[in-house]
Amino acid sequence: MLSQTLKRLIIACTVITSLVIAGCATGPKVRSDAAANTNFSSYKTFGFMPEPATDKAGYATLVTQHFKDAISAEMTALGYQFAESNADLLINFNSNVESRTDVRSMPSASFHYGYYHYRRGIYAGFPIYTNDVDTVHYKVGTVNIDVVDAAKKQLIWEGVSEGTLKRKDLEQPKQAIANVVGLIFQQYPTRQTVPQS
Numbered sequence: 001m002l003s004q005t006l007k008r009l010i011i012a013c014t015v016i017t018s019l020v021i022a023g024c025a026t027g028p029k030v031r032s033d034a035a036a037n038t039n040f041s042s043y044k045t046f047g048f049m050p051e052p053a054t055d056k057a058g059y060a061t062l063v064t065q066h067f068k069d070a071i072s073a074e075m076t077a078l079g080y081q082f083a084e085s086n087a088d089l090l091i092n093f094n095s096n097v098e099s100r101t102d103v104r105s106m107p108s109a110s111f112h113y114g115y116y117h118y119r120r121g122i123y124a125g126f127p128i129y130t131n132d133v134d135t136v137h138y139k140v141g142t143v144n145i146d147v148v149d150a151a152k153k154q155l156i157w158e159g160v161s162e163g164t165l166k167r168k169d170l171e172q173p174k175q176a177i178a179n180v181v182g183l184i185f186q187q188y189p190t191r192q193t194v195p196q197s
Helices: 002-025 061-077 113-120 169-172 173-185
Strands: 029-034 047-048 089-110 128-149 154-164
Touching: 047 061, 047 173, 061 089, 061 154, 061 173, 113 173, 169 173
Parallel strands: 047 089
Antiparallel strands: 029 154, 089 128, 128 154
C-alpha cells in the first residue's frame, strides 16, 4: 500500500518536473497590433527613425546596427525598398533586458529513520511531506518594433516579443536579434500575401 503511494508520488513529481522544463523551453511570446483600415500594400518604401530608441548618448550602438540589418532583411523580403529619405514608413525599435527571480516550490516526500533505524529494509515509516524551494535567477528580454506612417506621423503596426534569454543569446546578440525580429515579422499584416520560400 505504502509502496504504491510512493510510486504515485514519484510519478507525479516526474510529470510536474517535465512540465516545468517544457514550459521553460518554449520560445518567446510574440504579439502585435495593427491600425484598423490600413492598406499595408500601399506603402512602397521604408526607413528608420533618426534616433532609434536603442541609441545612447548621441551615437549609434552595435545593437542598433544589428536591429537595422535584421529589420531591413525582413522589410525587403516583404517587398519594401529602403529609402534614405522621404520613406513611406519609418521604423523605430527598442530592446530591454531585465533580471528576474522566481521562487518555485515543489512537493516532495522523504522517509526519516533516525531512532527508527530498525525499520530499514523491512518497511518504511510514514512519509514526511515537505516542499523543496528553489530560487531561480534569469534574464528576460523584450523587443518592440514600431512601424509609423511617415506622412501622417501615426503608428500603424507594433510587434512585441518577450522571452527568457539563454546564455547563447547574450553571447551572440546579432544572431539573437535576427531570430527575434524574424519571429515578430511573422505577424506582419502582409506576411500571408508574400510567397514563402
